[in-house]
Amino acid sequence: EVQLVESGGSLVQPGGSLKLSCVASGFTFSNYWMDWVRQTPGKSLEWIGEINTDGSKTNYAPSIKDRFTISRDNAKSTLYLQMSNVKSDDTAIYYCNILFVYWGQGTLVTVSS
Amino acid sequence: DVVMTQTPPSLSVAIGQSVSISCKSSQSLVYSDGKTYLHWLLQSPGRSPKRLIYQVSNLGSGVPDRFSGTGSQKDFTLKISRVEAEDLGVYYCAQTTHFPYTFGAGTKLELK
Numbered sequence: 726e727v728q729l730v731e732s733g734g735s736l737v738q739p740g741g742s743l744k745l746s747c748v749a750s751g752f753t754f755s756n757y758w759m760d761w762v763r764q765t766p767g768k769s770l771e772w773i774g775e776i777n778t779d780g781s782k783t784n785y786a787p788s789i790k791d792r793f794t795i796s797r798d799n800a801k802s803t804l805y806l807q808m809s810n811v812k813s814d815d816t817a818i819y820y821c822n823i824l825f826v827y828w829g830q831g832t833l834v835t836v837s838s
Numbered sequence: 839d840v841v842m843t844q845t846p847p848s849l850s851v852a853i854g855q856s857v858s859i860s861c862k863s864s865q866s867l868v869y870s871d872g873k874t875y876l877h878w879l880l881q882s883p884g885r886s887p888k889r890l891i892y893q894v895s896n897l898g899s900g901v902p903d904r905f906s907g908t909g910s911q912k913d914f915t916l917k918i919s920r921v922e923a924e925d926l927g928v929y930y931c932a933q934t935t936h937f938p939y940t941f942g943a944g945t946k947l948e949l950k
Contacts, residue, residue, distance in 0.1 A: 760939075762887075770879075770887065770930060772939040786938035787839075820886060825877055825932060826898065828886040 727751040727827045734819060734832030741811055741836075747804040747821030747829055754802040755779070758824060761795060761806050763817035764831070771817075773806070789815075811836045840865050842931055844942035850950045851921050859945045861914045861931035868911060868935070875934040878907055878916045881944075882927040890929075891916065923949070 733745040747759075761773040774785035776795045783795050794807040804821050811834075818831040841864040851857050867874045878891040889898045891907040894914060904919045918925055926949060931942040 769943045770932070770941040772941070784937055788938075822887075825879065825887070825934070826889050826892075828888070830886055 729821050729829035731821055731829040731832040734834045736835045737811055738838050739812060739836055742809045745806040745819055745832055749802045755799040759804045760822050762822060763819045765817045839938055840933055840936045840940050842940050842942035844931055844945050848946040850948050852950045853921060855921050856919045859916045859929055861942050863912045863933055866911045867933050876914050877932045879930045880927050
């Protein structure tokens with residue numbers, strides 16, 4: 726069974742940094758592109774970015790480019806989202822997923838002073 | 839960015855009724871390989887999204903055939919025949935043809 730488990734969400738101050746993790750199991754992690762998508766409270770979904778199978782290529786949404794970095798460790802079957810210079814608009818539930826097919830349960834990031 | 843416009847924003851239905859949801863994109867979603875990367879997702883209350891349909895009309899694994907998707911270019915429709923209680927939630931269309939990938943605002947399906 727495919728499982729994606731996100732962690733690392735917390736309360737962070739504006740301008741601060743945070744690193745989210747997503748541990749994958751039940752499939753060959755190194756064979757799949759992975760995505761991050763976020764959902765603001767009561768609102769729709771926003772694609773953040775994706776990473777290819779060996780981590781050599783990433784694509785990002787313009788809204789977060791240069792502030793967020795996606796990486797992966799295939800040996801640990803883990804996907805990461807490094808968030809820096811966070812803003813109140815970054816408050817959301819962050820989901821990792823495999824091309825929108827399989828999703829984790831999400832981790833909540835709250836940006837507030 | 840490609841804007842995805844879903845209508846209606848909400849639907850009130852009775853069990854057994856059939857419903858349709860529209861999704862229109864601001865640009866054609868036909869990719870250079872000839873395929874159309876328009877997908878439909880369902881987010882049940884308190885749950886993560888789940889993909890129902892990919893590339894306009896292909897049912898995801900385990901998705902009942904009460905769900906069907908049609909459309910082309912910029913105009914797409916999700917149809918649910920004989921709505922069941924488990925179908926309630928928010929439906930989203932999403933495109934992965936153009937960067938950045940974008941989602942519709944959602945259509946909330948509720949019980950009448």
